[in-house]
Amino acid sequence: MPVIVMASPKGGVGKSTCAVLLASEFARMGADVTVLDCDPNKSLSRWASHGLPTGVSLKSEVGRSEVVPVIRSADGDGKIVIVDLEGVASQLVSRAISHADLVIVPMQPTALDAEIGSEALALVREEEEALARSIRHAVVLTKTTAAVKSRVQKELEEQLREAGIDLIEPPLVARAAFSELFAYGGDLTTMMKDPEMVTGGRIDKALNNAQAFTEAVYERLK
Numbered sequence: 353m354p355v356i357v358m359a360s361p362k363g364g365v366g367k368s369t370c371a372v373l374l375a376s377e378f379a380r381m382g383a384d385v386t387v388l389d390c391d392p393n394k395s396l397s398r399w400a401s402h403g404l405p406t407g408v409s410l411k412s413e414v415g416r417s418e419v420v421p422v423i424r425s426a427d428g429d430g431k432i433v434i435v436d437l438e439g440v441a442s443q444l445v446s447r448a449i450s451h452a453d454l455v456i457v458p459m460q461p462t463a464l465d466a467e468i469g470s471e472a473l474a475l476v477r478e479e480e481e482a483l484a485r486s487i488r489h490a491v492v493l494t495k496t497t498a499a500v501k502s503r504v505q506k507e508l509e510e511q512l513r514e515a516g517i518d519l520i521e522p523p524l525v526a527r528a529a530f531s532e533l534f535a536y537g538g539d540l541t542t543m544m545k546d547p548e549m550v551t552g553g554r555i556d557k558a559l560n561n562a563q564a565f566t567e568a569v570y571e572r573l574k
């Protein structure tokens with residue numbers, strides 16, 4: 353039943369990456385996942401063209417007039433719907449947010465991204481006001497450094513906490529395996545089994561990160 357929507361008016365923050373990781377990990381947990389590619393840049397469709405993980409299906413080129421009916425038709429018992437959006441504020445984005453059980457707002461720990469991220473949170477608030485109900489939402493920090501937290505990241509976490517915004521732990525660390533996934537298709541486990549890929553980066557660490565992130569999201573759907 354849950355509908356998870358990735359939203360941020362900024363491009364390049366990690367919406368599509370979050371969508372791919374959640375779809376793959378929920379499918380590995382046994383869920384029947386449908387991903388809606390609502391972004392004209394078609395990141396998700398490109399990923400899918402290299403092969404979808406078992407348990408994941410994709411609806412591509414979902415536009416403003418299709419988004420609600422497609423969400424409704426994909427939704428059902430034991431199913432998870434994941435909506436990937438373009439980095440804009442639009443009627444399509446608003447419609448998707450208004451049908452979400454959980455909105456995930458990815459943010460990079462830079463001052464500029466934090467500002468734009470707060471616009472994404474404002475977008476959720478507008479929908480909440482229009483519908484006179486609350487829409488669960490949470491921020492996830494993306495492309496963070498693996499070793500030590502940057503000063504900006506610490507400050508941003510503090511700001512979010514003070515504002516009472518739900519922050520998903522762990523953040524998604526900057527890892528080559530996450531970006532390679534788009535060109536490779538499938539999920540991190542298939543990539544791990546490929547002898548040509550194993551030597552490349554730390555896929556195991558990326559996989560652990562993706563799993564812990566997915567579990568944290570799962571907790572918010574209960």
Ligand SMILES: Nc1ncnc2c1ncn2[C@@H]1O[C@H](COP(=O)(O)OP(=O)(O)O)[C@@H](O)[C@H]1O
Binds near residue numbers: 365367496524525527
């Ligand atoms: N955690 C990460 N580690 C490494 N690269 C990342 C990570 N998150 C995103 N990227 C890369 O950054 C770029 C933008 O990410 P993407 O998920 O497409 O953002 P959006 O959908 O918000 O535009 C892509 O090239 C993607 O591969």
Ligand SMILES: [Mg+2]
Binds near residue numbers: 367368369391395437
């Ligand atoms: Mg995208």
